[in-house]
Amino acid sequence: MKKFVNDPRQFVPEMLTGIQLASGGALDYDPRYNLIYRADAPNDNKVSIIQGSGSGHEPAHTMIVGKGMLDGACPGDVFAGPPVEFVYETSKLLYSPKGILHLVNNYTGDRTAWEMAKEMCEADGMKVGALLVDDDVAVKDSTWTVGRRGVAGNFFVIKATGAASENGAELEELVRIGEKVIASVRSMGIALTSCTPPERGTPLFEIGDDEMEVGIGIHGEPGRERVKLASADEIVDILLDAVVGDLPYSSGDEVALMINGLGGTPISEQYLLYGIAHRKLADQGISVFRSYVGEYCTSLDMAGASLTLLKVDNELKELLLAPAEVSNRIF
Amino acid sequence: MKKFVNDPRQFVPEMLTGIQLASGGALDYDPRYNLIYRADAPNDNKVSIIQGSGSGHEPAHTMIVGKGMLDGACPGDVFAGPPVEFVYETSKLLYSPKGILHLVNNYTGDRTAWEMAKEMCEADGMKVGALLVDDDVAVKDSTWTVGRRGVAGNFFVIKATGAASENGAELEELVRIGEKVIASVRSMGIALTSCTPPERGTPLFEIGDDEMEVGIGIHGEPGRERVKLASADEIVDILLDAVVGDLPYSSGDEVALMINGLGGTPISEQYLLYGIAHRKLADQGISVFRSYVGEYCTSLDMAGASLTLLKVDNELKELLLAPAEVSNRIF
Amino acid sequence: MTDTNDDVDLVLRTMARTIVDNAEEFAQLDAVAGDGDFGFSLRNGFEVVEADLDSFDHTSVGALLKKVGFVIAGKVGGVSGPIWGTAFMRAAAAAGERTRLTGPELIEVLRASITGISQRGQAELGDKTLLDALVPAVDSLEASIAEGFDDGGVAAVQKAADVAVAAAEATLGMLAKRGRAAYTGERSRASVDAGATAIGVILQDISAAWRDSRQGAGQ
Amino acid sequence: MTDTNDDVDLVLRTMARTIVDNAEEFAQLDAVAGDGDFGFSLRNGFEVVEADLDSFDHTSVGALLKKVGFVIAGKVGGVSGPIWGTAFMRAAAAAGERTRLTGPELIEVLRASITGISQRGQAELGDKTLLDALVPAVDSLEASIAEGFDDGGVAAVQKAADVAVAAAEATLGMLAKRGRAAYTGERSRASVDAGATAIGVILQDISAAWRDSRQGAGQ
């Protein structure tokens, strides 16, 4: 296994320690619940916003805790949603009199833990809002399925609700905004390689040198189908067809366009994909309001990328442009 | 080859097109010289700062063009410094009456091209300053060697001179500041895997599953030595010993600490390394003024990381904290 | 017949050991169509159960199982935390303050677990989850208890374990409707369910421990 | 003897073709201890030379070589751009407006190239660069010219090419003091220098083309 790691079972705690130390005092770390939180949270004047899925998707979500984003994140182990206890205790620790918002990615593990914790919080008299993120169009959505997965589009839910919360919005308002984002955001990913959880030490699946997984999840679970490796142009076509056709997005729409690296794909390739996608969208009359290129929601060291579109209106534009500060920064 | 690419020979132009399109009008692109530059450059009221090494090190340097950073970057092909013509023409296009600053990484190819171009510019009557970045302690520095390589420490040279230039500093002042940074910054890297240039299509070197390259360069050229894969703790020890011992940095020093991912190593591992390094430095009485964790100067898809220390004084602290805007952003 | 509480203790101890010992193998089963964390997640809870079992409140079956449920919900992530946690908590509620359970009472407790899992996971029999091994095993045990036995249940438990293993093997070819494997659609048919397989392995070990305890008791 | 300008054109054309054809191989040689771009970088320039050669100013040897030098400096990145660009520009300056060069004049032009490379790269003979093949080849040619020949130089060029190949092979075991290979220290001894090897390959192809041109002329 080619990783920078000590004891693989300490991978998550050691990473979280690094996040805290890198924050220059902006963040605190509670090792009992894998919890990274704003040193100034809870803030009586704003609704607290928390999230926690599996680890291994960094920077989501522990590295995007900060002003205008999350107040706290309490992930589970690599690719395992947090135990109920993490969520319940985090909710109590970060509870604001204005309420607390649970941002939940739609996986059965995450959902059940967050639902159980929400019930426990409400039994304690806490005011809890919840949003279920499910932007991955690779998964069929119907009442008898487990529904779509939450993937990179999650970033926009955090960004929008985080900005609104910073402005003092009430819990109901945040839920409305979050639901608007969720209704307007769609994603799909393609993997070129598998990924290796530190404790496992070997790739989660084998894949040929000339193959790729279309509609990949972010946990090394296999994708929708395996096909021959294609050119960047063809790959963008596959992604755009699936994503644009789903909402659908149509001529005249303004969108945020995100190319998200899955962890092992260099930024150079991500920008190459971005350029192609931007031009192909323009050809369809869909104009990009703002670009997002980089790693937002990864799958450990997987080589691959996902494409996310968010249809924006004036309210969302303003929230996207609002300032924010996270530990995962450049300057 | 597991890459998002169309014609490999168009890799660099297609990536640069993506950078321009993602910039929302902040950047322009001149395909004749692989040139990405600020749409508002040259600015008569500030010295222009340009750089250009090989491609394949993104975000360095084309993705860190912007306010408070570079005015332009004109890289060559993957791992090849720019032809003289790129540098000369870029210098002319971005020339400001206050002068132009050439930031050069110390590789023979880069240096010769930039020196030739500088002579040509000066023959035209232009005022040109030059800084030679050589922070890699893995390479022995002596008069009969080619000298140290310029690696991730380069970021700090850009950040400091970029901020000062934005404040209106004169060319001589920028050279002084840059030289101070260069005198105070040291780096070393370790690779866990090789990297694959798009046109070549196969890794530049073979490396065993239980091996790592210590003192790796950023072009897939082999490192100082190949040793058995070690734990994250041991790796940080190797890096810190080499880097701290070189300047040397000593108890009471304040530093900027950078963990730079080489392209294929996920951000989770980078933060894990950061936490270890931060604590080990504290043990030596060296305190971290500010953290930098992420990809700053990569080697395509290489799994690996480098550690950079910059000793800071009040002047450098202020320059590091000054605002900056680049296309490679999170929000 | 020994005290039920002792039996529950034995079962928990056996189960915990099996899970700790098979963490990698169970994780590997989950890697085929899932995300490879199943065994590691379960272990995070059951290694605490194993280490701390002696200190848990043993005054009643309900008290003991409740504590186990809390540990699981506190330590186990992913779908397994809520699923297994709920299973133990519902069993605890059904067992209540009793220290002895009759055969039919045991079945009632196990049924409460199953209902809990089914509700929590919104999963039904045939959805290709651990229920597909657990339910037939409990059915088998119920039938054996109804028939009656004079070996302390040694054969009945073994039969239930065998039924579980066979049922787990029969998940090969099934379409996953719940869990991460469901994302892969038709591709999920190519592998067995990790949770169901784990139930088979755990029940085999419980059966062996049960036999040892009964033979030990008989000597 | 044909017009020198025609010979220069022939040499340039041959060289360009060899470089384009061997781009991957030359890049591979550079990958061992360097960064694997050498062949691709050279090709970026010489494919333009090949495509546009007819349109270049052929009024003098100096004019032709100068244009080639400009193309190389404009298109070739890495150390090879300045090195090869300088080599052609210095050769151009030495050749000047002449259209014919005597043997000794040719050697003078080649020496000017070598000096240019050496100055530009701050490299000396023995530093394990292309100089280690180029210098002995030019030495050999100079000696052959001094001895005189009556085959239009066919044997002399072949001998120089053979000397270059042998010298390139002899870079195996040498310690690299310049170029990226120098970063690897003692490890650099394990491979031949890419630039020197390329010189050998190019000279062999030039020799073959030279022989064809002279035999063609002789028929």
Ligand SMILES: Nc1ncnc2c1ncn2[C@@H]1O[C@H](COP(=O)(O)OP(=O)(O)O)[C@@H](O)[C@H]1O
């Ligand atoms: N909705 C569900 N209801 C009941 N059991 C489930 C459900 N989903 C998955 N399982 C069981 O849990 C196992 C996977 O557990 P685990 O790996 O911890 O979950 P995940 O990684 O998907 O969060 C599956 O093999 C299956 O037996």
Ligand SMILES: Nc1ncnc2c1ncn2[C@@H]1O[C@H](COP(=O)(O)OP(=O)(O)O)[C@@H](O)[C@H]1O
């Ligand atoms: N300083 C130097 N002076 C002369 N020739 C050099 C020098 N450095 C390298 N070379 C030659 O150039 C070749 C490498 O060229 P290239 O790959 O383009 O350079 P790089 O990738 O290091 O910029 C080497 O094999 C060597 O023959």
Ligand SMILES: [Mg+2]
């Ligand atoms: Mg999981």
Ligand SMILES: [Mg+2]
């Ligand atoms: Mg190079």
Ligand SMILES: [Mg+2]
């Ligand atoms: Mg799983």
Ligand SMILES: [Mg+2]
């Ligand atoms: Mg090279």
